[in-house]
Amino acid sequence: MQPRSIGMTLLFAATLLLTSGHLTDSVGNVAQEGLLPPTPPVSRSVTLPPPAAPQAQPTKAITAEITSYRVQAGDTLFDIAAKHDTRIEDIVKHNPSIDPAQLSIGQQLQVPVKTIKHPKSRDELADVGERMVLSQTGEPSRYLRKIQGCTLTAYTNAFESTGKHPGDPGYGVTASGRIAKEGLTIAVDPELIPMHSVVYIPGIGVRYAEDTGGAVKGRHIDVFYNDDEYARHFGVKQAVDIYILEEGTGES
Known part of the structure; x- marks a missing residue:
C-alpha cells in the first residue's frame, strides 16, 4: 500500500471516531444518538395584501x-x-x-x-370640404364615419324627380329650405345621415346633406344635378362607400 493511501485511511478512521454517537444540528447544538433529529427550520410565508385597484379618474360632465x-x-x-x-x-x-x-x-x-346647434352656411360647409385631404388609399385622412355599401342615384328639379313644375310652391327648394345646387346638394335618409352633414363620395366629391326624398331610405343617396339627361344616364351605382366628414344638426 502506498504511504498516501495509508494516510487517507487513517484520516477517514479518525473522522468516524469523532462523529460516532453524535449528530450536529444546523445551529451547532449536539443531539444525542437515538434522539429525534433536529427540527428543520420553519419556512415562514408572508401574505401580501392585494394591490389596490387603480382609482378611476372622474369624468367632467360637459354642461351648458x-x-x-x-x-x-x-x-x-x-x-x-x-x-x-x-x-x-x-x-x-x-x-x-x-x-x-x-x-x-x-x-x-x-x-x-346657446344650447341650439345651428346648421352651417354653405361657405362654412365648403371650408370643411376644402380642408379634406385624401390618403394614399383614396380615403379621407380624417372622417367621423364610413358607411359601406351605399346606392347612388341622381335627380334634378324636373317633375319626374320632384313631382313639381316650375312655378309650383317649393319648386327647386330642398328639405333644408335651401335652393338645390349642383356640386353641393344630395338627398339622404336623415335617420342614417343627419341633415346638414358634410359627406365625401369617391368619384363625385364633397357634398352636403340638404334634401330628403320619399324613395331615399337607408343607404340610398340621391345626387342633385341640373341636367336632366345627365341624371338619367347617371344610372344606379351600387356598393359605394361614403364618408361623413362632419355630422349635421339633424334639423331642417
Whole structure:
C-alpha cells in the first residue's frame, strides 16, 4: 500500500471516531444518538395584501353655460329662449317650479345659453370640404364615419324627380329650405345621415346633406344635378362607400 493511501485511511478512521454517537444540528447544538433529529427550520410565508385597484379618474360632465335672467314685463318663455339661443324645454328643465304660462315680473330664472346647434352656411360647409385631404388609399385622412355599401342615384328639379313644375310652391327648394345646387346638394335618409352633414363620395366629391326624398331610405343617396339627361344616364351605382366628414344638426 502506498504511504498516501495509508494516510487517507487513517484520516477517514479518525473522522468516524469523532462523529460516532453524535449528530450536529444546523445551529451547532449536539443531539444525542437515538434522539429525534433536529427540527428543520420553519419556512415562514408572508401574505401580501392585494394591490389596490387603480382609482378611476372622474369624468367632467360637459354642461351648458347658465346665466341668471330677471323676467321683464311682456316676457314669454319663447322670447327668453330666443334671446339666449336656447330651447323652452331647456329653461323649464333648469327651473322646474315655474309655470310656463304665467311668468312673474322680476322672477329670477336660470337660463342655459346657446344650447341650439345651428346648421352651417354653405361657405362654412365648403371650408370643411376644402380642408379634406385624401390618403394614399383614396380615403379621407380624417372622417367621423364610413358607411359601406351605399346606392347612388341622381335627380334634378324636373317633375319626374320632384313631382313639381316650375312655378309650383317649393319648386327647386330642398328639405333644408335651401335652393338645390349642383356640386353641393344630395338627398339622404336623415335617420342614417343627419341633415346638414358634410359627406365625401369617391368619384363625385364633397357634398352636403340638404334634401330628403320619399324613395331615399337607408343607404340610398340621391345626387342633385341640373341636367336632366345627365341624371338619367347617371344610372344606379351600387356598393359605394361614403364618408361623413362632419355630422349635421339633424334639423331642417
